[in-house]
Amino acid sequence: MNLVLSIAWTHVRHRARQTLVAIAGVMTGVGFSVMMAAMMEGSQDDFIKTLVDALPHISITDELREPTRQPADKFYAAAEFHGLTPDVRRPGIKNPMATIASLQSWVPGALTPSVQSKAVLRFAGRNLTISVIGIDPRTEADVSNLATHMKQGTLNSLYRSSNAILIGDRLAQKIGARVNSNITLASAEGSTMNATVVGMFHSGFRTTDETTGYVLLKTAQILERQTGIINEIRVRTQDPMQARLISERIGEQTGYKSISWQEAQEDLLSAITLRNVLMYTIVGAILLVASFGTYNIISTITHEKTRDIAIMKSLGFRDGMIRTIFIVEALLVGFVGSALGWALGYLMTRGLASLEFKTPFSDFNHLPVLYSVKHYLLATAVALLSSFVAGYFPARAAARLHPVDIIRGAT
Amino acid sequence: MTTALIEARHMTRILSGVVPVTLVQDISLTIMPCEFVAITGPSGSGKSSLLYLLGLLDLPTSGDVLINGRSTRTMTEEERAEVRLAHLGFVFQFHFLLPEFSITENVALPMRALGRLAPRAIVARAEDLLDSLGLGDHLRKTPDQLSGGQRQRVAVARALANDPPVILADEPTGSLDSVSTEQVFDILRDLVEQQGKAVVSVTHDLNLAARMHRQIRIIDGRLASDERSIGANA
Numbered sequence: 001m002n003l004v005l006s007i008a009w010t011h012v013r014h015r016a017r018q019t020l021v022a023i024a025g026v027m028t029g030v031g032f033s034v035m036m037a038a039m040m041e042g043s044q045d046d047f048i049k050t051l052v053d054a055l056p057h058i059s060i061t062d063e064l065r066e067p068t069r070q071p072a073d074k075f076y077a078a079a080e081f082h083g084l085t086p087d088v089r090r091p092g093i094k095n096p097m098a099t100i101a102s103l104q105s106w107v108p109g110a111l112t113p114s115v116q117s118k119a120v121l122r123f124a125g126r127n128l129t130i131s132v133i134g135i136d137p138r139t140e141a142d143v144s145n146l147a148t149h150m151k152q153g154t155l156n157s158l159y160r161s162s163n164a165i166l167i168g169d170r171l172a173q174k175i176g177a178r179v180n181s182n183i184t185l186a187s188a189e190g191s192t193m194n195a196t197v198v199g200m201f202h203s204g205f206r207t208t209d210e211t212t213g214y215v216l217l218k219t220a221q222i223l224e225r226q227t228g229i230i231n232e233i234r235v236r237t238q239d240p241m242q243a244r245l246i247s248e249r250i251g252e253q254t255g256y257k258s259i260s261w262q263e264a265q266e267d268l269l270s271a272i273t274l275r276n277v278l279m280y281t282i283v284g285a286i287l288l289v290a291s292f293g294t295y296n297i298i299s300t301i302t303h304e305k306t307r308d309i310a311i312m313k314s315l316g317f318r319d320g321m322i323r324t325i326f327i328v329e330a331l332l333v334g335f336v337g338s339a340l341g342w343a344l345g346y347l348m349t350r351g352l353a354s355l356e357f358k359t360p361f362s363d364f365n366h367l368p369v370l371y372s373v374k375h376y377l378l379a380t381a382v383a384l385l386s387s388f389v390a391g392y393f394p395a396r397a398a399a400r401l402h403p404v405d406i407i408r409g410a411t
Numbered sequence: 412m413t414t415a416l417i418e419a420r421h422m423t424r425i426l427s428g429v430v431p432v433t434l435v436q437d438i439s440l441t442i443m444p445c446e447f448v449a450i451t452g453p454s455g456s457g458k459s460s461l462l463y464l465l466g467l468l469d470l471p472t473s474g475d476v477l478i479n480g481r482s483t484r485t486m487t488e489e490e491r492a493e494v495r496l497a498h499l500g501f502v503f504q505f506h507f508l509l510p511e512f513s514i515t516e517n518v519a520l521p522m523r524a525l526g527r528l529a530p531r532a533i534v535a536r537a538e539d540l541l542d543s544l545g546l547g548d549h550l551r552k553t554p555d556q557l558s559g560g561q562r563q564r565v566a567v568a569r570a571l572a573n574d575p576p577v578i579l580a581d582e583p584t585g586s587l588d589s590v591s592t593e594q595v596f597d598i599l600r601d602l603v604e605q606q607g608k609a610v611v612s613v614t615h616d617l618n619l620a621a622r623m624h625r626q627i628r629i630i631d632g633r634l635a636s637d638e639r640s641i642g643a644n645a
Contacts, residue, residue: 316496
C-alpha cells in the first residue's frame with residue numbers, strides 16, 4: 001500500500017470509535033441528502049408531469065402579438081385621433097386549417113383546432129359560468145389526456161347526439177347532473193342551446209373539473225355565432241421541454257400569441273426553483289454539519305499525533321507528505337461515510353416510496369420519488385469537499401509543526 | 412582529500428523573543444567518516460541544539476552547515492528534508508517509534524519515504540537490520556511489546572535504514588539501564604568501526620564519552636574544547 005495511505009489508514013483504524021462517529025455523521029448527511037433530493041425532485045417531476053399532461057404544451061390563440069393599428073393611424077402616422085370608432089377585427093385565427101397544415105410540416109408533435117368559449121350553464125335552477133371548449137374528438141387524443149380522464153362515456157360520445165357535452169365530474173356533482181341530463185348553455189353572444197351530458201371526465205385539477213365542458217367544434221361555433229371560427233390551436237410537442245422554443249418560433253411565423261406551458265405556469269415553476277434553492281441549502285447545511293465531525297476527528301488525530309509528526313519530519317518526511325496524510329484521513333472518512341450514506345439514502349427513499357396514503361381522487365397513492373445517480377454523486381461531491389476542507393486545516397497545521405519544538409518538549 | 416561529512420561554519424543560533432536566548436554561539440567543527448564523536452556539557456549548555464543544527468532539524472541564525480561539502484543555508488525545507496532522509500540518521504533519547512506500526516514497519520518508513528527500493532526489498536532490509544541488532548524474533552511486534560533497550564535498538568535500525576553515512580544520536584542511552592546502555596553503545600561503536608559510519612552522540616555519561624574517539628565539550632553554547640581521545644578504549 002502507498003506510504004501515505006498506509007499511515008492514514010493506520011491512524012483512523014486505531015481510533016475506531018471516533019472514526020465511526022465521524023463516518024456516521026457523513027453517512028447521515030449523505031443519506032438524508034439523497035432521500036430529500038429524491039423526494040423533492042420526485043414530487044416536482046410528478047407535479048410537472050401532471051401539469052404537462054393536463055395542459056396543451058403550446059396554445060396558439062387568436063390574439064395578435066401587436067395590437068391592431070387603426071386605419072387612421074396607418075394613413076396619418078404623425079396625427080393623433082380621438083373619438084373615432086375603432087375598426088372591429090373578426091375574432092378567430094385566419095385560415096386555421098392552412099395554418100395548422102403549415103405548422104404540421106415542421107412542428108415535432110400533434111396539433112388540433114379548438115374553440116374557446118364562455119357560457120352560462122343552467123340546470124335545475126342553478127346558473128354557473130363555465131368554459132366551453134369545442135374540440136375535434138379525432139385529434140383531441142393526440143394533444144391532451146382527456147380521453148384517458150374520461151370516467152363515463154368517451155370522446156366519441158360527442159357524436160351521439162346533437163349538442164352533446166362532456167363535463168367535469170365536480171361540475172356534475174355541483175349541479176347534480178348525470179349522463180343524459182339535459183342542460184342549457186347561454187353564450188355571451190346571446191345564443192342559447194340545449195345540450196345533453198354524454199360523459200364525465202376527471203383531470204385531477206379542481207378548476208378544470210368544476211368549470212369546463214367539452215363540445216364538438218361545430219357546437220361551439222354555433223354557440224359563438226361564428227361559423228367556421230377557430231380561436232385556438234393546441235399543440236402537444238414530442239419533448240415538452242422544447243415547448244418554449246417551438247412556441248417562440250410559432251409566434252414569429254403566425255403572428256398570433258403562442259404560449260408554451262412553461263410560460264403559462266411561470267409562477268409555479270418559479271416557486272419550484274425557489275423550492276430547489278431551499279432544498280439544496282438544507283442539504284448543504286446537513287453536509288456542513290457532518291463535516292464538523294470530520295474536522296473534529298482529524299483535529300484530534302493531529303493533536304494526538306504531534307509527536308509522530310515531529311518524528312516523521314525529523315526522518316525526512318516532506319511537509320507535503322505530512323499534509324497529505326491527514327487530508328487522506330479526512331477523505332477516507334468522507335469516502336466510507338458517503339458509501340454508507342448511499343445505502344442509507346437508498347433505503348430511506350425506498351421506505352418513503354412504499355408509504356401509501358389516500359387521496360380524494362384515487363384509491364391509493366404513493367409518495368412520488370425520483371431515483372437519480374445525480375443525487376448520489378452530488379451528495380458525495382459535497383461530502384468529500386467538506387471532508388477535504390475539514391481535513392485541510394488540521395493537516396496544514398500539522399505540516400507546519402517544527403520538529404525541534406516537539407522533540408525538546410518530549411525530552 | 413576526504414570531504415567532511417558535516418561541516419559547521421561559525422554557526423550561531425539565537426531564539427528570538429522578548430528576551431533573545433543564545434543556544435549556540437559561533438561554533439565551527441567538522442565531522443569526518445569513521446568518527447565516533449561525543450558531545451558533552453552541562454544541562455542547558457546547548458548540546459542538543461548543536462546536534463539539531465548539525466542534523467538540519469533547526470536552522471542557524473547565522474553561519475552555515477555543509478553536508479558533504481554542500482551548503483544548506485539556501486536550501487528549502489523540502490531540500491533539507493531530502494538531505495535528512497538520505498544522508499542522516501537520527502536516534503533520540505526516547506526511541507520515538509510510531510506506536511501503531513510493527514517494528515519492521517517502523518524501520519521501513521524512511522526507506523518507503525525515500526522510495527529507492529522496491530517494497531519487498533524494503534521489508535527484507537528492515538528485517539535484516541533488526542536481525543543484525545538481535546531483534547529477529549520480534550519482527551511483527553509493536554514498540555509497546557518491547558523493552559526500553561530493544562526499542563532503542565529498533566530506533567538505531569530505523570536510523571540505519573537508508574544507509575546514511577552519519578548517525579546523530581541525542582542521549583541514546585539516557586533512559587536505559589546499564590546492560591542496555593552497553594548493548595546500544597556497542598552497536599554504535601560497531602557502526603563506526605565495522606561499517607565506517609560517523610556517529611555523533613550527545614551524552615551526559617562521561618565514562619561513555621571517554622570511550623569515544625573524540626569529545627566536544629559545550630559550555631554556554633560555545634565550543635569549550637574539542638579533543639581526540641588518544642587510545643580510546645571501548
